[in-house]
Amino acid sequence: MERETIIRGKAWVITDYKGNPIKDIDTDMIYHNKYLGITDINEMGKYAFGNLSNWEDFPLKAKEGDIIVTGEGFGQGSSRQQAVDCFISLGISAIVGESFAPIYLRNAINAGLLIIACPTITSNVITSDILEIDLENGIIKNLSSNKTLSFKKPHEIQMEIYRAGGLLRL
Amino acid sequence: MGENLLKKILKAHTKDEVKVGEIIWLDLDIITARDFGGPNVVKNFRKAYPDQKVVDNKRIFFTFDCNAPATTIKYAENQQTIKYAENQQLCRNFAKDQGIKVFDVNRGIGTHVMIEEGLALPGRTMVGTDSHFNILGSVGVFGIGMGDIDIAFAFRYGKIWLEVPESVKITIKGNLKYPATSKDLALYLLKEFSTAKLLGKSIEFFGPVIEKLKLYERITLASMATEMGAVISLIPPDNSVVSYLEERAKKELPTIMPDNDAQYEEEIEIDIGEIEPMIACPYKPDNVVSVKEVEGRPIDSVFIGSCTNGRVEDYKMVAEIVKGKKVASSVMAKVVPATKEVFNQLLKDGTIDILNDAGMIISNPGCGGCAEGQIGMTGTGEVQLSTSNRNFKGKQGKGETYLVSPVIAAISALKGEISLP
Missing domain, CATH: 3.30.499.10 (Aconitase, domain 3)
Known part of the structure; x- marks a missing residue:
C-alpha cells in the first residue's frame, strides 16, 4: 500500500472555552477507561474526546480527512491503543501537536496515523483553517492564512511504517 | 567522555549506532502483556502473523493484574459490556497454544512480579502494555510501556524501534525525613518539572537522597516518571538492590553502572532541603x-x-x-x-x-x-x-x-x- 505524502484537511484546534489550546490532554479524556472493552475499531470513533469538556460532540462534528491540532503534552497517561484508534475510526488524517507523550507518539506512528510535533502549530492555526502537510519536505502550509511552518521530518523507519499503513504490515 | 546508563544498556542490545535522536532497533530481553492491552496484542498477532509462533516463548509473559478476578460491567449509557473475563480467557488460550507462562490473577502487578521473580535484572531491556512499565528503572532495567501494536510486533520479532532519547542527570541533595517519603519526593519533582520539562527524555537519578533510597522507595519514585512525561527514570542499583535481585535470580549479576564521567544532554541539581509531605x-x-x-x-x-x-x-x-x-x-x-x-x-x-x-x-x-x-x-x-x-x-x-x-x-x-x- 502506497500512501499520499501530501495531506490536506480541515483543522480542529482543541481549545478550552476561552479559546486556549488545552495542555496535557490525557488518554482518559481522549478515550475513557470504561470503553476499553471495545475491540472493534469501527465502534471506537463515537467515544473520541468523550471525557473532554466541551468536546464530547467531536465525533459528530469531525469529518473524514480532518486534522486535529493540539497543545503541549497530548496523550499523557495510559498506553491504550484505543486513544489513537478512535481517531482512525473517525477518519482523522493527521494529528499535529506542540508535543506528545512518548507512548502516545509511538502508538500513533505504529498504527499508521500521521502524527507531527510542531511547537508553533497552535499559534498559527485556528479551527476550520485548511492545512496541507508535506511529509517529504517537513512543511505545513496553512492555506487559509498563507503561513508556512516547518517540522522535523519523520525518520525513514517511521515513513516506512506510515507508507505500509502500520507497523504490523511491515 | 564516559557513557551514561541508558547508552550502556542500549548499546548492549542493538547493532545500530546509539546516537541521541536517531532510530535504533532494540533487542528485548523480556516482553510482557497484561489483561489490559493483552487481548488486543493477541488479536493483532493472530491477524498479522496467522499460525506463526512468537519469537521465544521463554522471554514472553502474561501478567493479569487489572481486573483480578475479572469483573463484568455493563454500562447503561452505551449498553457496552466489558468482557474482562473473556479477554483474560483469550490471552490464556493464546498462552497455552504458544507455551507462554501466565502470571495469573492474584499473583499481582506485573512490574512488581517481574522484580520479585528475578526477571527484571539491571541492564535488561523489557517492555509491557503497562504505561508504568518504566517502574523497572528502579532496578536499572530499561523498561517501557507501549501499546498493543508494538507488543504484538515484539512478540513476533523480539525487538522494537526506538528513537534514542536525550539523557538528563538529576542530582538530588537534601534530607528526606519522615513524615516525608519517596512519594513526597516524586510529587515534589512533579511540581518542579511539571509535565513538559522532561517530556520524552530519559532520567538518571543520583545524589545523597537517591543513594539512601531502599528498593520500595525507588519503585515509588521510578513509577512517577510517566507522569513527568519521561520515557524512563533509571536509578543506578546499589549493593542492597543488587543482592536482593541476585537472591531472586539465584545467580551472580554483572555490574552495570554509568561511568563517573558519563555524558548527559542536560544536568540538573536540586536541593530539596527537608521537604514536607506533598x-x-x-x-x-x-x-x-x-x-x-x-x-x-x-x-x-x-x-x-x-x-x-x-x-x-x-x-x-x-x-x-x-x-x-x-x-x-x-x-x-x-x-x-x-x-x-x-x-x-x-x-x-x-x-x-x-x-x-x-x-x-x-x-x-x-x-x-x-x-x-x-x-x-x-x-x-x-x-x-x-x-x-x-x-x-x-x-x-x-x-x-x-x-x-x-x-x-x-x-x-x-x-x-x-x-x-
Missing part, C-alpha cells in the same frame, strides 16, 4: 501543593495500593499509624497489596490484622482501585486520598482524587480529613 490536587498529578495548604478538608475514602505504593514497607508505615485505632466512621479505607508475596508477608507478620482491626478493607492483590472499570471507585463529589499515581478526572470514579503518600493516607483516614501526622 499532595497532588485534582485533576492533575503535577497540581502539587504542600499538605499543609489543604489540611482539614473532609474526605470520604482512602485507597492505599497501586504500583506506586503497594509494597510491604508502605503498609508497615500505615500499620504504625493506625495500630490500636479506628478509621473514621465517615471514611472507607481500601487496601490493595501490589502482589501475592506482599499480601503473604503482611498476613504472616500480623500487619493485615492491624489494618483489619482498624477497620480497613483488605482486597486481593493487583491494580484494583486505580482505574474505573475496577473495584473501589468514588461517586460524584466524593473526595478520595489515593497513594496511586494519577488523579485525572474520571480515573478513579466520578469523585475528586488527591495523590498522597501512605503516611498521609493513613493519618487522614483516622481523622476523616486531610491531615498531617
Whole structure:
C-alpha cells in the first residue's frame, strides 16, 4: 500500500472555552477507561474526546480527512491503543501537536496515523483553517492564512511504517 | 567522555549506532502483556502473523493484574459490556497454544512480579502494555510501556524501534525525613518539572537522597516518571538492590553502572532541603501543593495500593499509624497489596490484622482501585486520598482524587480529613 505524502484537511484546534489550546490532554479524556472493552475499531470513533469538556460532540462534528491540532503534552497517561484508534475510526488524517507523550507518539506512528510535533502549530492555526502537510519536505502550509511552518521530518523507519499503513504490515 | 546508563544498556542490545535522536532497533530481553492491552496484542498477532509462533516463548509473559478476578460491567449509557473475563480467557488460550507462562490473577502487578521473580535484572531491556512499565528503572532495567501494536510486533520479532532519547542527570541533595517519603519526593519533582520539562527524555537519578533510597522507595519514585512525561527514570542499583535481585535470580549479576564521567544532554541539581509531605490536587498529578495548604478538608475514602505504593514497607508505615485505632466512621479505607508475596508477608507478620482491626478493607492483590472499570471507585463529589499515581478526572470514579503518600493516607483516614501526622 502506497500512501499520499501530501495531506490536506480541515483543522480542529482543541481549545478550552476561552479559546486556549488545552495542555496535557490525557488518554482518559481522549478515550475513557470504561470503553476499553471495545475491540472493534469501527465502534471506537463515537467515544473520541468523550471525557473532554466541551468536546464530547467531536465525533459528530469531525469529518473524514480532518486534522486535529493540539497543545503541549497530548496523550499523557495510559498506553491504550484505543486513544489513537478512535481517531482512525473517525477518519482523522493527521494529528499535529506542540508535543506528545512518548507512548502516545509511538502508538500513533505504529498504527499508521500521521502524527507531527510542531511547537508553533497552535499559534498559527485556528479551527476550520485548511492545512496541507508535506511529509517529504517537513512543511505545513496553512492555506487559509498563507503561513508556512516547518517540522522535523519523520525518520525513514517511521515513513516506512506510515507508507505500509502500520507497523504490523511491515 | 564516559557513557551514561541508558547508552550502556542500549548499546548492549542493538547493532545500530546509539546516537541521541536517531532510530535504533532494540533487542528485548523480556516482553510482557497484561489483561489490559493483552487481548488486543493477541488479536493483532493472530491477524498479522496467522499460525506463526512468537519469537521465544521463554522471554514472553502474561501478567493479569487489572481486573483480578475479572469483573463484568455493563454500562447503561452505551449498553457496552466489558468482557474482562473473556479477554483474560483469550490471552490464556493464546498462552497455552504458544507455551507462554501466565502470571495469573492474584499473583499481582506485573512490574512488581517481574522484580520479585528475578526477571527484571539491571541492564535488561523489557517492555509491557503497562504505561508504568518504566517502574523497572528502579532496578536499572530499561523498561517501557507501549501499546498493543508494538507488543504484538515484539512478540513476533523480539525487538522494537526506538528513537534514542536525550539523557538528563538529576542530582538530588537534601534530607528526606519522615513524615516525608519517596512519594513526597516524586510529587515534589512533579511540581518542579511539571509535565513538559522532561517530556520524552530519559532520567538518571543520583545524589545523597537517591543513594539512601531502599528498593520500595525507588519503585515509588521510578513509577512517577510517566507522569513527568519521561520515557524512563533509571536509578543506578546499589549493593542492597543488587543482592536482593541476585537472591531472586539465584545467580551472580554483572555490574552495570554509568561511568563517573558519563555524558548527559542536560544536568540538573536540586536541593530539596527537608521537604514536607506533598499532595497532588485534582485533576492533575503535577497540581502539587504542600499538605499543609489543604489540611482539614473532609474526605470520604482512602485507597492505599497501586504500583506506586503497594509494597510491604508502605503498609508497615500505615500499620504504625493506625495500630490500636479506628478509621473514621465517615471514611472507607481500601487496601490493595501490589502482589501475592506482599499480601503473604503482611498476613504472616500480623500487619493485615492491624489494618483489619482498624477497620480497613483488605482486597486481593493487583491494580484494583486505580482505574474505573475496577473495584473501589468514588461517586460524584466524593473526595478520595489515593497513594496511586494519577488523579485525572474520571480515573478513579466520578469523585475528586488527591495523590498522597501512605503516611498521609493513613493519618487522614483516622481523622476523616486531610491531615498531617
